[in-house]
Amino acid sequence: MIIIHWIKDYQREFTCPYCHQVGLKLSGKSQSSQQRFCCSNCQKQVQESCEIKVEKFVDINHIVWYKGYQIDGFVCSHLNCQGRDIYFERFAKNKKHFRCRKCQRFTSESIELTQRNLSRFAQKFNQVTPFNFQDDRWDLRAILTSVFDNNSNRFIAHFEEVQPDWFKLLVKKYIYHLCKLDKPSSTLLTHLSNLRFFSRYIISANIREFSDINRSVIINFITSEKKHTGEEGIRHRLGVLRNFFFIGNAQGWFEMSDQDIIRWGDSPKRRENNPDPIPDTVREQIEKNLHKLPDPIARMWIIAFFTAMRPAEARLLEERLLSSRRQLLEDSLEPEKRERPTRSTCDKNSCKSCH
Template sequence: MGKIKRQYRVISVHQTFNGQLKVNWKREYKKEFLCPQCNEPRIKFHAHPKTLCRVSWCCIACQLTGSLTQRVPAYIFRYRSDLECPNPNCQEIGNDGQKGWIYQIGKKGKLFTCRFCGVGFIPNSSHPSSWHSRQNQQKLSAFKFDEDTWDLRHFYENTTNRKRLNFHDIKPDWYKFQVKKYIQFQINSQSSAESILHFLSYFRQFGAIIQQKSIGSITKINREVILQFIDSIRTQASTTIYKKVHALKQFFEWLELDSNYLIRSRDFPKLSFNESNWLDEVTRKAIEEKLCKIPAPIARHYQVELWTAARPEDICSMNFDCLKEENGKWYVRFYEHKVARWHQIFASRTIRQVIETQQQWIQQTFGSDYPYLFCHFRAIKKTSYPTFTNIKPLPEPPRNDVNKNPMVRIIRMLIEQEDICDANGQTPSFTGKITRHSRLQEVRSQYGLEAAQLYADHQKSYTTVQHYAPPTKEQIAKVDLPFQELLMNTDNKFLPWQSLPESLLKNPKAHELDLEIAPRIVVYGHCALDPKIPCPVNLFPKCYGCSSFRPSTSITSLRTSVSRRETKISRS
């Protein structure tokens, strides 16, 4: 028997706005179409069920072929005419006259994207960082205590619209109510916005422990809950643990609980401040030489932040009209969120030109209504360095988060791609905060500590020295060694007290060097450790409880008699 040739129906399936469209070409085709090459209506159709091209056509006259089942792109059959693009920079008009061309992506049907600008978004999303929420944040609605989202613009001036308090995930409800009342109390007590945001994150973590323990009221909080909370954060930095435990103790005091019982002094870890870190001169010069390779607005952001020595948050929210003229001199004026006051520093001609160039770019990009000097950028990819062809400016201040700040991200790429090293040949660790340390250290080395203190707007010089611009070893030696040589009096000369330095006469401890000299003179015995090294235990004057203490043999009989007497008393 001969092989029977199977006949397939010539039916093509097409995806449309309203579902699938099936066309039977042998039945429904009435020679409406002509061959695009020879304009002849003699067209034949073939079915190919086992290939991607399931239905094809062929012109009998010129043998031209083509497919009738080419895949329809998603932006056609998943097009949504009822949605508009939330990206303020997208100015393209869609098929039905709306802003952008929106279509659905993914299988769950929640995520949408714009064909023109490529932004992805979820319509009606309540997440603070979503496109929908960012559009709604521009409008400040009336404050309501019962709502789970508070806009900090109700309570603080010069605050960006991204700063919001989110109580949604704080459980249980009775605990959330107390947290809201305490946060409101802290706001009325003029705590900074950053402190309020930190408090909320601490209480959110503690609330998870309360929810896990099924605690039903404030009075049920016990020592066991506190220990479990401390155990959950034990891997974090000592400074972070200290802040969280201290905030919790303040919260308990406000609730009129026995905070001294719930939180003990031993719960607070010992704090040790690391030395300040800054970019050395070699690194700064290398970065400045390579700034031409990155986008100009990002380079200007780095230059202004380095010159002003301002905190990253203050630079991100710096006003567009930050340049001020007073008595023929120009100043850069910005708001310090940490201390809630305005600060201004002298503006050189170079930094004035940088700021004025940035102002022109902002006006050309966003118009005259944009209130900030710098903006955020999206689509920053490491693979696009150094051209960054896909980078897009957004009409909102840059993110303060070090991992999202566009300037920090691109400077890190610059350091990595250009192989920039410090004076020791190591790759520098760049953060947004390091520019403040670097500039203050530079000002201190050139003009002195008082100039650095005024530049940073510190009320106490101790803050400048301890956290930002500590003196180098060479500076300490230059100032203090002459006094130490005088005080040591190696020649054993007569030294009248009137010849001592005036600062030493006013304060006898003025020239004491803060050196760790471990004591080795112990009464009734001696230390078995090497006297040339510092004591690793540092128990002095409680050396008798140390395992390295060796008692003197001359008092052995005395110790024996005392021990016998105490033993006899205890038995009686």
């Protein structure tokens, strides 16, 4: 039996079987006198001669893949990495997934050769496409003045799915109007995406012209969207549509007969949690030192205390309801400045009001 002097001979050559980090350090011995090792990366411990579980997978071509084994000849597909220490990780969605030990990012097999991938791997970026209003693909870099990114796919506005043609023309005018206001590209694409959902409903409802859009159409659209999206999505849809109708009517693109076509009550209400009550000790200290606070804050505290209202609710009260508290406000704000009555010189025998 070979006797190993671990403290003298071991130079931290072992690799962690869990995270594959090189440099296991000594961590004492077990009850069976086996040497223990600890990983400084994942903090897990292993013993010498431990059982290593090897997971293997067989693909549709009957090729066996072992988890954690390095694959020779593979290069990380991420532009800023290009590492060659690639190992097999797992099967997911009928594809093999590999992981780079250098950047710890995943890459799947059979990467789709899209225009974006080819440009990124070749380190060549698409040129800015000149703007043409009639095109269904707009390169926003040609319109916006605040874009300095070479990744063109992030700044392409697609109008192909916006139908019918009369609605597409209005959407183009709206997006171009926002471009002239130099709105962020993310805002433009978000507005276009929400209008695309409304265009799909226009097709399904067989709406042939803009004059057919009325209050009942909006209500039916909200009802249909509740089946596919959540409350936050409906709020975004209605917000974009309200802005679209307002700008279009102001610019003269169309005429809205019903100015109240989208109401504020149509958006789902946000559920807010009840505020935490102020502790009694804090409230007592505020009341004792109320005269030290600025006048507007002190007045707000007194009004909220006596009316049991939030500032947003108290501002709706009429002034006459607060006039009876005016003397209380003055007395509470500056108690040290209260005017004290001065004694007048009088005869003790004749004046009974002072004595």
